[in-house]
Amino acid sequence: MDTCAETLVHPDAVAAARRVVDDAPVDALAETFKVLGDPTRARILLALSVRELCVCDLADLLSVSQSAVSHQLRLLRAHRLVRFRREGKLVYYSLDDDHVRTLFAEGLRHVKEG
Amino acid sequence: MDTCAETLVHPDAVAAARRVVDDAPVDALAETFKVLGDPTRARILLALSVRELCVCDLADLLSVSQSAVSHQLRLLRAHRLVRFRREGKLVYYSLDDDHVRTLFAEGLRHVKEG
DNA sequence: TGATCACTTGATCATGTGCTCATATATAGA
DNA sequence: TCTATATATGAGCACATGATCAAGTGATCA
Numbered sequence: 639m640d641t642c643a644e645t646l647v648h649p650d651a652v653a654a655a656r657r658v659v660d661d662a663p664v665d666a667l668a669e670t671f672k673v674l675g676d677p678t679r680a681r682i683l684l685a686l687s688v689r690e691l692c693v694c695d696l697a698d699l700l701s702v703s704q705s706a707v708s709h710q711l712r713l714l715r716a717h718r719l720v721r722f723r724r725e726g727k728l729v730y731y732s733l734d735d736d737h738v739r740t741l742f743a744e745g746l747r748h749v750k751e752g
Numbered sequence: 753m754d755t756c757a758e759t760l761v762h763p764d765a766v767a768a769a770r771r772v773v774d775d776a777p778v779d780a781l782a783e784t785f786k787v788l789g790d791p792t793r794a795r796i797l798l799a800l801s802v803r804e805l806c807v808c809d810l811a812d813l814l815s816v817s818q819s820a821v822s823h824q825l826r827l828l829r830a831h832r833l834v835r836f837r838r839e840g841k842l843v844y845y846s847l848d849d850d851h852v853r854t855l856f857a858e859g860l861r862h863v864k865e866g
Numbered sequence: 867t868g869a870t871c872a873c874t875t876g877a878t879c880a881t882g883t884g885c886t887c888a889t890a891t892a893t894a895g896a
Numbered sequence: 897t898c899t900a901t902a903t904a905t906g907a908g909c910a911c912a913t914g915a916t917c918a919a920g921t922g923a924t925c926a
Contacts, residue, residue, distance in 0.1 A: 646808075646809055646812055647806055647808060647809050647842065648805070648806070648809055651802075651803055651805060651809065652805070652809045652812060652813045654802055654803070655798075655799040655800075655802040655803065655805060655813055656799075656813045658798060658799065658801070658802050659795050659798050659799050659813065659814070662798060662860065663860070663863055663864070664791060664794050664795055664798060665791050666863045667794055667856065667859050667860055667863050668788070668789055668790055668791045668793075668794040669789070670789075670859055670862060670863055671785050671786075671788040671789035671794070671859060672785075672786065672789030672790070673789070674782070674785040674789070675782055675783070675784075675785035675786030675787070675788070675789040676782055676786070676883085676884080677778060677779055677782045678884080678885095679782075680778050680781055680782040680785070681773050681778050684769075684772060684773050684776055684778060685769040685770075685772065685773050686769075687772070688765075688768055688769040688772050689765055689768070689769065691762070691765060691766070691769060692761055692762070692902085692903095693902070693903060693904095694760075694761060694901095694902065694903085695760055695761050695762055695765065695766045698760055698766060699766045699769055699770045699773065700773070702885090703885080703886070703887095704902080704903070704904095705885080705886070705887080705888095705903090705904085705905085706884075706885060706886080707903095708903060708904055708905080709884075709885080709904085709905080710884085711903095711904090712904075712905080724892090724893085724903095726893065726894070726902090727892080727893050727894065727900095727901060727902045727903080728761065728902065728903085729902075729903060729904095735862060737858055737859075737861055737862040738862075740858050741855060741858050741859065741862070742781065744851055744854050744855050744858060745781050745784055745785060745851075745855065746776065746777070746781055747851055748784060748849060748851035748852075748855070749777050749780045749781050749784055750777070790913090790914080792914080792915095806872085806873095807872070807873060807874095808871095808872065808873085816915090817915075817916070817917095818872080818873070818874095819873090819874080819875085819915080819916070819917080819918095820914075820915055820916080821873095822873060822874055822875080823874085823875080823914075823915080824914085825873095825874095826874080826875085838873095838922090838923085840872090840923070840924070841870095841871060841872045841873080841922085841923055841924065842872065842873090843872075843873060843874095
């Protein structure tokens with residue numbers, strides 16, 4: 639790690655920032671964003687924000703193979719972003735968390751203010 | 753695309769969801785989240801949420817090579833997430849957008865309610 | 867101008883990721 | 897039980913991505 643000099647330019651500022659960065663669960667946070675950061679998964683979540691949907695309807699509406707959807711749903715499940723319930727042969731998925739709606743709303747705001 | 757059947761299970765629901773998904777700038781949204789979804793970039797943004805910092809201090813506080821930081825800052829710049837100003841030999845970066853703080857706060861809320 | 871420092875950028879490479887294909891599981895109905 | 901339908905999952909592969917290394921740019925100062 640080749641720092642600019644032997645001593646920092648702004649030791650106090652760096653110390654304060656380091657405290658904030660080290661205290662926050664950055665890795666978990668980044669991983670959550672990474673999950674949201676894929677077009678297919680984002681579409682899935684956006685669709686589920688309208689209402690719960692079964693896997694095959696999701697696949698159709700996203701024009702993605704059922705297998706691909708299923709793989710992504712598995713990931714979303716692992717991150718507690720969606721829940722599911724079985725009804726006969728169908729499996730219905732829905733958002734597990736209202737934070738997702740808030741995150742999307744805020745993200746859209748950033749995107750739109752070009 | 754192998755849909756479950758020739759006809760959808762819930763045509764109306766799918767139509768409504770499709771409208772929402774197609775109307776939103778999903779790709780841009782997902783790309784923004786993807787940018788936030790890397791530990792190094794998340795740390796950079798978190799550090800900058802404390803105060804503006806020069807590149808070498810950022811590199812030091814994150815224990816990442818200065819080149820790596822610079823590459824990531826370039827990306828963050830491209831997505832209008834950080835701004836910079838030159839002061840002599842140093843280049844100071846800061847958050848370009850308050851949405852980032854909001855997004856991080858909401859993301860942390862999701863992560864913490866384990 | 868030449869040296870040095872702070873930063874940027876291009877090339878390269880190892881790793882990660884998302885899709886497809888094939889196969890497995892689960893449920894319903896004959 | 898046998899078949900059909902809906903979903904899940906493992907393997908494999910093409911492509912994206914983040915770090916490093918080396919070289920380039922811009923600014924200060926002797």
